Every structure is written in C-alpha cells, then in structure tokens.
Amino acid sequence: METFFIVLALVAATLTLALIAFASRLGKSKGKNLPPGSFGWPIVGETIEFLFGKPDKFVFDRMAKYSPDIFKTRILGEDTAVICGPNGHKFLFSNEQRYFTAFRPHSMQMIFRSHKKAAPPPGKEEEKILRSPGFLKPEALVRYLGKMDTITQQQMQSEWEGKREVRAYPLAKSLTLTLACRFFIGTDEPERIARLVDYFDDITLGLHSMTLNFPGTIFHKANKAAAAIRKELRAVIKDKKDAISSGAPMQDILSHIIVASDPSGKHMPEAEIADKIMGLLTAGYSTVATAMTFFMKYVGERPDIYKKVLDEQLEVAASKKSGELLEWDDINKMKYSWNVLNEVMRLTPPLQGTFREALTDFTYAGYTIPKGWKVYWTVSTTNKNPVYFPEPEKFDPSRYDDGNSFPAFTFVPFGGGPRMCPGKEYARLAILAFVHNVVRRFKWELVNPTEKIVGDMMPAPQNGLPVRLTRQ
Known part of the structure; x- marks a missing residue:
C-alpha cells in the first residue's frame, strides 16, 4: 500500500510539473501572432494522432483546415510549427543556422545519448564526422563501390538463390545493415549482423515515440535494444583500437572517430563513440532498406517498368568484362533506374520528415514563430500534391525524363540546403547496386x-x- 501511494505521489508531481511547464509556454507565447492550429490536449498535445493517425494524413488534414502554408500543433512534447509546401521548404533550407538548428525529438536524444558528458546540439556532431573527412563524397565512395557490389552479390547468392519465395524487406534490411557495418565500422561478420538486425528494428520504431519507459512500451524496447547494440559496439571498438595500435590502416569511419581527439587532447570516451556510431548505422540502415523494398513492390506490379530497368542493367553489364565489379561510370549510366527509384521515394518516402529548433523569433507567411519552438517539415506536402505531380497516386517514372522539370523545392527526398542528407550518394550507390x-x-x-x-x-x-522469384 505504501508503494502505491509513493507511485501516486510521483505521478501527481510529474503532472504538476508538466502543467507548470505547459502554463509557462503559454505565457511566453501570449501576445504573439501565432500560426493557426490547435495545441490539442494539455501535455500530450496532438502526439497520439500524429504518431498513430499517419503523419502525412495528420499534415494534410490540418493544411486543409488551417492553412496550406503553416499551422501550429504540439507533438512529442514540443510546441511546433509545421511549415508546408515548396515555399516552406525553400524558406527552411535557405535559413539554416540563421533561424534554425538541428533538433531531435526527446525519444531520439535519450536513445542515442547514454553517456553523461555534455553534448553538442543533437545531430550536429554526427554530421560533422561524416562531412569533415569526406567519407561520403563521391570520390571517397567510388573506392567502396566495388565492395558494395561484392557484398550485394554474396547476399543474393546466400539468401535469394534457390528460393521460390522470399520476404524482400527482411533481406533488404540484412543487406543494408551489412553494407553499413562494413562502411562505418569495418566489419561484416554475419553472426554479429544477424544479432543486430532485430535490435535496430526496435530502435527504428522507438525513434519517434512517447518517452514512456516501462516494460511493454515501444520506447522501453528501443532502450533495451540500444543497450544491446552498445555492448556489441564496445567490443568492436576494443578490437578496432587494438588493430590501430598494431598499425592497421584506417579505412572506416569508426577508426577516424577513435583517433580524433577533442580540444584537450583526450580521446572520445567509448560510450560516446558507441552512441555516435549507433546513430550513423541507424541512418544508413532503415531508409535505404525501405527504398529497396518498395522498389520491389512497385516494379513487381509493373512488368513494363521492370523490362526497361532490366534492359538498362543488361546494357551496363554488357559493357563490362566477366566478373568485373561496378564502377562510377556504370552508376552514371543507370538513369532510368534512378528515375524509377525517385518515383518510389515520391510515393513512399523512406522518412516522412524531420525537426528543427527556432534559434530566434522569426516571421513566416505573416505569422510569428517564437524562439525555442520546434519546426517540422515533411516531403509529403509536395510529393502528392496534384499541382506539382499530376495523378499523384500513379507510379510514373517518366515524370523524371530529361526535359521534364518540377518547380523548385517540390521534390526533396533528401532535404536541401546546407543540411541536405550527407548520405545521399551513399544511399544512391547502395540502392543501385542492389537493383x-x-x-x-x-x-x-x-x-x-x-x-x-x-x-x-x-x-x-x-x-x-513476400515475393515469388523466377530465375532469369
């Protein structure tokens, strides 16, 4: 009985603090010309409808009800302005670091930041790691392309060949995690990767969730998975440090992070390294696998499109010697295949959208967004708008033929501006090698x-x- 009253008191205290914070936010916003919209229920806001009513539907419904340009809401514990349409995309991408900085929802911050050391704004350090040594620049990736091709062939032979029926999504996830592990941490041990797949699935589900950390919740499963991945990664880090000490070449991002020192000259703590690598692996895993899987879905429904993709890929193969691996020039010949993949990503974006934080009060579309508010943007506000994409539900790769063009900022599957996804070229190579x-x-x-x-x-x-396979 005593335990019950203690728990009840803690819940009451938590709710009281949340209501105080809620009232404080209302006071700070009072008097400002806020965008139209609704904050929803106290504390939870409109989070449940956002997460479980489909984010794209959530946005479209409010664009129709409030404004096609901008509306306010409260999701994942944050007062949020949703900026819509190509003008919104342009404004957002053109004002990075002037009005906006990177922001991760609290669920994501808690999953990826187990260490106690003070950290820079979420997402900035990982992006700096990717950009500064040029790991994801084309000239660096071209050296990895042959390995991508080899790994993809090996996976096809071991997991696809001889099977009458396979499930495309689990196989795509296994392939993309193998590629990501090889590229980011320099390992491709099948047993270790098989253990990691399920853990990363749990993390992916927990990235945008309510932070309810008790057994049975999505967030709790994600935290348990993160702990298991950290354990695996710390073993990898130890092995990598031993290899570096013995003079082994540094050919992966993990090695670069290990030897990079902070301004005081000390090496980054292992827990922090593990968190950063886990974030990079997650980014290079789920979205790439999603694009591969929906390529299988949409092309599997259209034999005419399959035939055009096949003809292009046979032409690429015919220009090569037997057993020769893919090279950069081969990728540049796959124009129709990439048009197909653009249409895949338009119809089913691998990621719906991302968040920013307002660095200062700013005005957009006649409304004021206060400093500290979060800003959400989503590809869906243009991807399925018939003004820009006639018959938006139709799968039509000819939209991207030479000579066809879209208004600026209407097709942005990888974002835009200074924070355009640094992994765009990595994703393009991995997906085209699969195709x-x-x-x-x-x-x-x-x-x-x-x-x-x-x-x-x-x-x-x-x-x-699940798909039924017929050998060529």
Missing part, C-alpha cells in the same frame, strides 16, 4: 499485392513483402 544485381537474376511477383503498409514515420510492409 543491378536483383533484376539481372530474377523476375518476381508479389504474393499479396494488397499487403498493408504500416509504420508512422518510417513505412514498412506488414508481412515483409
């Missing part, structure tokens, strides 16, 4: 063409997209 290998080996048909798509911020086929 090159899968279409030359197999024809396929969907086992269940009406399979439900689930997931909120990151979509996934409910049953893993």
